[in-house]
Amino acid sequence: MNIGDKVRMVRAKEQGVVTRFLPGNQVEIEIEDGFRIPVLRSEIVVVSAMEAKRFQAEPTLEAQKSTKPEIIANAGIYLAFVPQTERNNAKDADLYLVNNTDWELPFTIGEERENRYIGLHSDVLKARSFHKLVQQYSLATFENWPTFLIQGLWHRRGASTLREPLIKRLKCRAQTFQSHIGLIPVVNQTGHVFQLDLEEPVQQETPKLKKNVEKPVDAAALRDSLLGLTDKKEPASLERPSSIIDLHITKLLPTGFGSRTNAELLEVQLQAFEKNLENAIASGMDDITFIHGVGNGVLRNELHRRLGKYPGVAYFEDAQKEKFGYGATKVKIK
Known part of the structure; x- marks a missing residue:
């Protein structure tokens, strides 16, 4: 039993069609509905060519009415070496290319030796058939064999799925050559x-860990740092604001405010308020007064709302009414 063989259930x-072999003496088969199921080898038998022809020649009425899709074996291309004659105690092997699928395979096969390609043969390999090449290779020197290059196209008459071309290189090596002895599909002889056309697992690239590159230590700079000899940068000086800040937009934008909207003009006033209040707190001022005008009260209400949340503010109140009327707020800083 091989990959690509047509099988039927015993019970x-x-x-x-056999798609792959599983552990525990099981195989995976693809049934008519396209599903793949695992079954024990003892529960299936290989459908012989004669049996398949007999079933095709005498289809039942139920089979004629069936619209189930045809089961197609898509995998099963082999390169095989069959031992033949003995010459001076050294065996030679015949080279076979085997197609155990339901596809036709127009192919070429050649050898690669020291960056040179030597074509051996080209033909169309029919489904469930094999081709024996005229070349023979000595098994005693298999490690010196060339790299075999096989190229093929998949073809089926009528509508079918477009498949990628088959391109495979095979180099026989001592570590694996002896482990590939078995019954060759279609040929039905024992060989290597x-x-x-096995699907090779995709190896995910392991992300490389970035190495921490240690910078060389400047001994002189380290000594100066420990001894306190390095130049100390002066802290950035705070701009101590005036004790009275006029937030009228004409004062903040003396060159004109262009096409700004009312919301944008309000944001300019609030930014000036925030900046001056923070500088007043940081520079240790006792109080600061903001002139906001009366107007519709939008700016005044927003200032009072924000002042109520400032942790550095002790309290705030309307400034001297006789001097500013109701258009200014005095802020007492903690």
Whole structure:
């Protein structure tokens, strides 16, 4: 039993195609509905070519009415070496290319030796068939064999799924050559067999950890730092505001306020208020007065709302009414 073989259930009516072998003496088969299911090897038998023809020649009425899609074996291309004659106690091997799928495979096969390509053969490999090449290779020197390059296209008459071309290089090595002895599909002989269309697992690249590159220590700079000999930067001096800040927009934007909206003009006034209040607190002032005018009370109400949340403000009140009327607020700083 090989990948690509058509099989049927012993105790059921389902048929399918072997897609891969599983642990525990199980195989995975693809049934007519396109589902892949695991089954024990003892529960399935391989459908022989004669049996398949017999079923096709005498279809039942139920089968004629069935619209189920045809089961297609998509995998099963092999390169095989079959031992043949003995010459001076050294065996030679015949080279086979095997197609155990339901696709036709127009192919080329060649050798790569020291950056040179030597074409061996090209042909169309029919479904469930093999091609024996005329070349023979000595098993005693298999490690010196060239790299075999096989290229193929997948073809089926009628509507089918477009598949990527098959391009496979095979180099026989001592570590794996002897472990590939088995029954060759379609050829039905024992030899060294290698499947060419196995889906290779994608290896995810392990992210490289960035190494912390240590900068060389400047001994002189370290000594000066420990001894306090380095130049000390003077802290940035705070701008101590005036004790009376006029927030009228004509004072803040003496060159004109252009096309700014009322909301944008209010934001300019609030930014000036915040900046001067913070500088007054940081520079240790006792109090500061903001002239906001009377107007519609929008600016005054917003200032009072914000002052109520300032942790550095002790209290605030209307400034001298005789001097500012109701258009100014005095802020007492903690």
